[in-house]
Amino acid sequence: MKSAKKFNYITPRDFLDFIGHFVHLNQEKKSELEELQGHLNIGITKLKNTERSVAELGEKLKLYSKQLYDKQNEVNVKMSSLTLESTKVSERQKIAEKTKLILEE
16 A cells, blocks of 8 residues: 655745734733732732731830830839739738727726
């Protein structure tokens, strides 16, 4: 048997159609990539804004932590002074009660 020889000829019209299809496909892929790049840029912008917000909140937290520490120290000082005063008052009450008992006798 003889093998059938078939030749595929490319005409100028076929070549122009091929180029047109290639250009169309190239534009389509380019627009898809630009759309994806736009989404990525929006995401990066949001991440940068979030990073900036977190840094600002961190600074505020440091400030508030220092203020809280100072207030806690003030409370501790006042609490110890109140405890001391309370002790003095209870001692005075005991003395007053003793004096009252002595006077009653």
